[in-house]
Amino acid sequence: MDIIVSIMKAALPLLLALAPKLFALDGQVNIHDPSTVVLCSGKYYTYGTGGTSLVSDDGWTWRRGTPLPRRGLAPDIYFSGDRYYVYVAANIGAQPKAAVNMISSKTLDPASPDYKWEEGGVVASSDGIEDANAIDPGILLDPTTKRLWLTYGSYFGYIRLVELDPKTGKRLHPGDKPVNIAINSEASILIYHDGWYYLLVTHGSCCRGADSGYNIRVGRARKVTGPFLDNMGVDMIQGGGKLFAGSSGRMIGPGHFGLLDVGDGVQKFSLHYEADLDRGGASVLDIRPLLWRDGWPVAGENVQEGTYEIQSLRTGTSLELAVEGFPVGGRPVRRGPPPGGRPPGGGPPQGGPPPGGMFAGTGVPIPNQDVAQVSQKWPAGEIETRLANYLCQAQQKWTVTPVAGAGGYPGSPYFKITITDTGRALAASSGGELTTVPSFTGAPEQLWRIDQLTDGSWRIMPKAVPGTSEPLVLSAVGSSFATLSKFDPASDKQRWLLRKP
Amino acid sequence: MTRTLKNTFAALLIAAALAGQTAPVTLTAPTTPRKRVSVDGFLQRWLLLEPIPAAGLTDSAVRAAIQKEYFPKQLEVLPRDGDKVTVGDKPLTWHAVDTANYNVNLYHFAHALGLKTSDVLFWAVILVESPREMQNVRLAIGSNAASVWWLNGQETISIYGDRQTVIDDGVSKRLTLRKGTNVLRAAIINGGGATDFCARFLDENDRPIRDLTAMLPAAP
Numbered sequence: 001m002d003i004i005v006s007i008m009k010a011a012l013p014l015l016l017a018l019a020p021k022l023f024a025l026d027g028q029v030n031i032h033d034p035s036t037v038v039l040c041s042g043k044y045y046t047y048g049t050g051g052t053s054l055v056s057d058d059g060w061t062w063r064r065g066t067p068l069p070r071r072g073l074a075p076d077i078y079f080s081g082d083r084y085y086v087y088v089a090a091n092i093g094a095q096p097k098a099a100v101n102m103i104s105s106k107t108l109d110p111a112s113p114d115y116k117w118e119e120g121g122v123v124a125s126s127d128g129i130e131d132a133n134a135i136d137p138g139i140l141l142d143p144t145t146k147r148l149w150l151t152y153g154s155y156f157g158y159i160r161l162v163e164l165d166p167k168t169g170k171r172l173h174p175g176d177k178p179v180n181i182a183i184n185s186e187a188s189i190l191i192y193h194d195g196w197y198y199l200l201v202t203h204g205s206c207c208r209g210a211d212s213g214y215n216i217r218v219g220r221a222r223k224v225t226g227p228f229l230d231n232m233g234v235d236m237i238q239g240g241g242k243l244f245a246g247s248s249g250r251m252i253g254p255g256h257f258g259l260l261d262v263g264d265g266v267q268k269f270s271l272h273y274e275a276d277l278d279r280g281g282a283s284v285l286d287i288r289p290l291l292w293r294d295g296w297p298v299a300g301e302n303v304q305e306g307t308y309e310i311q312s313l314r315t316g317t318s319l320e321l322a323v324e325g326f327p328v329g330g331r332p333v334r335r336g337p338p339p340g341g342r343p344p345g346g347g348p349p350q351g352g353p354p355p356g357g358m359f360a361g362t363g364v365p366i367p368n369q370d371v372a373q374v375s376q377k378w379p380a381g382e383i384e385t386r387l388a389n390y391l392c393q394a395q396q397k398w399t400v401t402p403v404a405g406a407g408g409y410p411g412s413p414y415f416k417i418t419i420t421d422t423g424r425a426l427a428a429s430s431g432g433e434l435t436t437v438p439s440f441t442g443a444p445e446q447l448w449r450i451d452q453l454t455d456g457s458w459r460i461m462p463k464a465v466p467g468t469s470e471p472l473v474l475s476a477v478g479s480s481f482a483t484l485s486k487f488d489p490a491s492d493k494q495r496w497l498l499r500k501p
Numbered sequence: 502m503t504r505t506l507k508n509t510f511a512a513l514l515i516a517a518a519l520a521g522q523t524a525p526v527t528l529t530a531p532t533t534p535r536k537r538v539s540v541d542g543f544l545q546r547w548l549l550l551e552p553i554p555a556a557g558l559t560d561s562a563v564r565a566a567i568q569k570e571y572f573p574k575q576l577e578v579l580p581r582d583g584d585k586v587t588v589g590d591k592p593l594t595w596h597a598v599d600t601a602n603y604n605v606n607l608y609h610f611a612h613a614l615g616l617k618t619s620d621v622l623f624w625a626v627i628l629v630e631s632p633r634e635m636q637n638v639r640l641a642i643g644s645n646a647a648s649v650w651w652l653n654g655q656e657t658i659s660i661y662g663d664r665q666t667v668i669d670d671g672v673s674k675r676l677t678l679r680k681g682t683n684v685l686r687a688a689i690i691n692g693g694g695a696t697d698f699c700a701r702f703l704d705e706n707d708r709p710i711r712d713l714t715a716m717l718p719a720a721p
Contacts, residue, residue: 324560388662477669478671479670481671481672483672
């Protein structure tokens with residue numbers, strides 16, 4: 001056994017190096033049952049079970065924050081008017097006797113003079129006998145009706161829906177009977193998208209580390225009160241639910257969905273994993289892209305370190321250095337006269353296409369281009385970019401690498417984008433144009449934010465553009481050139497595919 | 502002006518027809534001194550020089566082709582319809598043409614004149630009158646095949662390789678159109694087969710600019 005343990009310890013760094021590198025947030029990210037992530041005065045906040053509080057300046061690097069005055073289970077939070085409303089549940093004795101309390105404050109920043117929490121009272125409860133456990137609150141402020149809804153519940157019975165007063169955050173009609181909308185789940189929350197209400201819940205077991213079966217599931221309905229059906233037509237009140245996010249890679253047990261809309265049609269979601277194997281199986285916060293496909297939410301992945309072709313969704317052409325390309329394997333060479341041709345002076349026929357005909361290739365694999373060889377004719381200084389048909393050439397392959405200590409944005413660090421196996425780095429230039437510099441220096445115009453958009457394509461955005469404070473993104477201007485311009489969510493100009501070359 | 506125009510391209514079309522060749526239907530001799538761009542912003546009036554032999558469409562081949570001096574001040578001259586230059590030992594004529602389409606069909610142009618259409622370089626020039634200074638606009642072109650473009654003497658676009666004309670294929674960086682007259686010049690190099698080009702200006706929101714006018718250089 002000791003030998004096996006020793007071998008495992010020795011092999012661990014190698015195994016970790018070989019594993020696909022996911023960038024599950026940086027800093028102090030331990031949390032369980034995180035609330036929806038909210039922005040307050042330029043900082044991101046989330047609150048978890050047991051008084052955990054996390055705060056971040058950029059959505060990438062997190063640190064411990066100030067606990068809420070009311071601790072409990074799985075809080076949720078929303079902002080309305082001039083106040084942040086937090087809903088915190090607590091069991092009253094043994095489950096399923098529980099209550100959801102509301103507290104509110106004008107700010108989440110403890111350094112602000114407005115940081116004063118006020119108790120708002122109980123908004124939902126379960127008596128320990130009924131088929132409900134009033135924990136795990138989730139809030140929806142309906143963007144179409146401006147009505148405020150609370151869902152709650154856990155495995156004792158139903159997930160329930162009640163209406164709140166958007167002006168006070170309190171129960172709107174305390175005497176009304178809650179509506180049962182799902183069963184056999186917890187961590188419920190509603191979101192609205194394109195004419196549908198989506199109920200996201202977490203199935204499976206929690207709190208068992210790497211043995212937790214937590215997974216996020218979804219159903220949808222035209223009315224906020226349901227019925228919420230999954231993709232197979234099964235009602236969530238009968239246990240239905242389309243899988244939205246399950247364990248993947250070394251991240252086990254996703255749960256507690258929270259929508260984070262970062263604007264311009266870019267959506268993300270917060271969650272926790274029951275166990276991050278790279279962090280010793282700790283329960284951690286993560287933020288991932290939210291995609292939409294065929295009317296259903298899909299859990300996207302933050303961009304991973306690697307080598308990519310960067311293809312414009314507008315044109316189908318790919319970003320490359322503006323240098324003369326050289327065909328992979330060399331230029332086609334004619335091999336003498338066509339079959340039957342005779343050499344000058346007579347003699348038997350010679351030459352002709354290779355065996356198998358002119359389309360047979362060489363018969364052996366053609367290696368990738370050696371960038372050290374083909375780059376010898378490239379200029380030494382800045383080289384501009386352009387778009388061209390992808391032909392697997394060296395000037396068309398880009399390596400995306402996270403930059404340590406450079407900060408980030410919700411879900412990811414900033415990246416450098418370099419021509420593969422070179423130091424040549426993509427950079428924003430003055431006037432809102434693009435260039436490449438011979439080597440990466442860490443300057444903000446060489447740092448890139450890469451957000452996955454709701455259709456699965458990517459938005460690529462420099463941290464800074466010389467000469468302007470306006471946020472600009474990589475944009476295909478015509479078929480053969482790229483520039484930087486303001487993001488237009490309705491256009492394909494600024495949507496890019498990251499394809500494995 | 503009108504008489505001169507009729508004496509060049511129109512006369513050659515008649516000559517081509519008399520010689521039994523099929524006259525192009527997309528190009529005609531201008532009959533007015535000014536022509537507003539199309540509703541999609543395309544420049545539909547140009548001065549074209551008869552084709553010059555040129556080979557190669559790679560970046561380096563095209564750069565070499567345009568750096569060669571074919572005739573004096575080739576990047577500065579403002580030709581008039583019927584002007585002649587000598588390239589090598591061959592006199593070539595500038596022709597003013599209007600196109601009925603968004604693009605200028607150079608194959609029609611050369612074929613109607615009984616000239617070579619493959620492995621050739623075409624020079625094209627036009628004056629673009631802008632009613633005001635326009636900043637952050639872009640020149641947007643398409644060409645079959647490679648082409649290099651200059652606005653007011655500054656190279657703004659180069660696209661290489663064997664390619665077809667696609668609207669807004671090559672788009673310049675942001676530039677400024679002067680109030681009044683601007684000189685737009687292009688060299689289009691064809692390998693084989695069809696050859697044509699199109700050009701327009703886009704505003705800062707990538708929309709076509711519709712209040713520009715194409716003009717032929719005035720007589721001295």
